[in-house]
Amino acid sequence: MKGFIRSFGYALAGILYAFRTQRNMKVHFAAAISVVTVGLFLRLSPSEWVDVIFAIIFVLAAECINTAVEAAVDVSSPHKHPLAKAAKDCAAGAVLLAAINSLLVAYFILWPKILKVFL
Numbered sequence: 001m002k003g004f005i006r007s008f009g010y011a012l013a014g015i016l017y018a019f020r021t022q023r024n025m026k027v028h029f030a031a032a033i034s035v036v037t038v039g040l041f042l043r044l045s046p047s048e049w050v051d052v053i054f055a056i057i058f059v060l061a062a063e064c065i066n067t068a069v070e071a072a073v074d075v076s077s078p079h080k081h082p083l084a085k086a087a088k089d090c091a092a093g094a095v096l097l098a099a100i101n102s103l104l105v106a107y108f109i110l111w112p113k114i115l116k117v118f119l
């Protein structure tokens, strides 16, 4: 049990590190809070919340993995190397794909409800 709690602490420290050091993580977090606020206002159904929350957590998790890859590459390859570039660019690509997914979820779930409110 102690080991489990210690691992949980390390994981939390990782998330906090990403939040402290990555501007994009702060932007994603601010976007997540805005989306949750809008979702509460629009009274999303439970299944809609599942999609929205999954999209939010997917972006935050991708940003954490991107931060991990950047740190690992900076330690292991301080000099320019094509594979170091590939690793960082792929990790950044993962964040971009997650962000595109979240935009699609917002478009298909939130946008029609927002239109209904204003039209």
Ligand SMILES: Nc1ncnc2c1ncn2[C@@H]1O[C@H](COP(=O)(O)OP(=O)(O)OP(=O)(O)O)[C@@H](O)[C@H]1O
Pocket (backbone or CB within 6 Å): 022, 070, 073, 077, 078, 079, 080, 081, 082, 084, 085, 088, 089, 092
């Ligand atoms: N060691 C390296 N070898 C080759 N190319 C690198 C290396 N480090 C970074 N690059 C290239 O430069 C780009 C920017 O690198 P940088 O270290 O600023 O990462 P970043 O993804 O912009 O991270 P940050 O969020 O810290 O700005 C990378 O996406 C990669 O294409």
